[in-house]
Amino acid sequence: MEPGIEELRKNYGKFDDRKLIRIASEEASGLRPEALELVKTIIKERGLSEQITKAIDVQLDKITEAQLLEYSELLRRLPCPVCNGVFDKLNATITATVISFIVMTSYRKKVKIACPQCLDKQNNDAMIKSALLGWWGFPWGIIRTPQALIFNNKRKKLNHLDGPNDLFKSFVLGRVGRIEASRKNPSELEDIINYIR
Template sequence: MFTIEELRENYENFDDDQIIKLINSDVKALTEPAIIVLKEQIVKRELSATYLEHINLERNFFSSREKEEIQRVIKYLKCPCCKQDLERLTGHSSSRRTGLFIAYTKSDKNYIVCSSCSKKTTKNDIIYSLFMGWWSAKSFFMNFYDIGNNIYKTNRREQLFEKMSSELIFYNTGFLRKNQCSKESINHIVKELYNPSYQEMEDFQNIYSQEKHQ
């Protein structure tokens, strides 16, 4: 563990690009002394005040009560898969394997959807693996595990929801704080988890910010 003086000496030797790179990395993982020194460097180098805002937002962690409130909102969103709100959302995790004679490929699905979509996806992945997962020596044995694991996870949807939603909220702390934990921003991160190409996060922030101030 570095002392704050050692951190000051180290950061002093960084150029602006290195400081900015550090800011844009996961500042949630930095120690409090490192955050103090990083903020000092931003002010000393006269870098943009938006970097300070970014750090403050990312480090403004949610309390247990706040996290539970966001999870409650997530539960009642429309399913990002079927676009319906007939069921509460839950956690989903499944995989499918394709044997390629001397090799294989594996596709994992980990997201938050309604129970019906989760059941349908799991069923499709099991059927796919039953037909396509055996066609290589390694894949032949691994396929037994994949199919069994898919079946096992069908009974752990609520535990998966708790884990996935907690990680999703933590990872998007700054984004949610900046948008005041609006339903639109919460819906966005759930869709982003389901489909990573759904929309660029930065574009959404700009659009939402403009609409809010109109």
């Protein structure tokens, strides 16, 4: 049974501003309509930024390619989270790393956002680590290590595209609410790329 409006108001009223902003900017698409209106009302009552209510609306609307590129460019113009460089636009990659020890093999993939040179370095580091530490597990180390080496090498080719690559667009699409809520606050935009969840 779903909680009524008064129960929701009581619950949302207990949340601090930070939690309410997170719900509005990240989870709005999962709320039912009356809960959305209640969150908007509480945000206005607390005098929080109008950008936060826009973040709710953005999550509920269909994002056009032009809007996606606009949100992507907001993040791509930020300083690189690795080297703090501002000369190249940011992009995204996935690194694959294999570490093995006799019967245990760990195969991990991680999303990284940085400038193209730093992304190349992260892919190279993952390849070196896998090449040195991946082979030593039987049977998966021998299988996964070449997979990781090939995967990282392929990902490097996508690090230097002029526009945002598909991975970066996907990253942005999943965070349009947070980006809209933080549009006028560069440090909050930097947090989006620094602390990938």
